[in-house]
Amino acid sequence: MGMYAVKTTASQERTVADMIMEREAEDIHAALAPDSLTSYVMVEADDHAILERVLDEIPHARNLVPGKSSIAEVEHFLSPKPDVEGIAESDIVELVAGPFKGEKAQVQRIDEGKDQVTVELYEATVPIPVTVRGDQIRVLDSEER
16 A cells, blocks of 8 residues: 555646545545645555556546655645744734735734734724734735745
8 A cells, every 4th residue: 555646637636636536446545635736636545556547537637656655755745734834923914814905914923723813903093903814814024034
């Protein structure tokens, strides 16, 4: 048993992974289409020959990359990265969602456990702390750079 990489058409990774799992082949155990891996799907299977037969029937599945990988090599795709990773206090950010969309703000506090950031809006007359989810902001300027 091993992990195999399947080359796919760009932006069709999730579709290919779903179609592989819909085949319900006993020798195919899992299919993974991580957002950070463009044009590839990782598939856990007992044998590459079985996987090749299944891939022949799936549109957007281009080919099987020669060789197999271990679980350790794809493990970093399995745990989601928090949205607040790479954001530091005093960073200048833009809110990209919510009622303050388009506003610029400065990061005051980061709560990694809840994946939230407390920011202070720049153009506000009175500084009001606003807590938003990490995926609702985009870093414009970082002090660490």
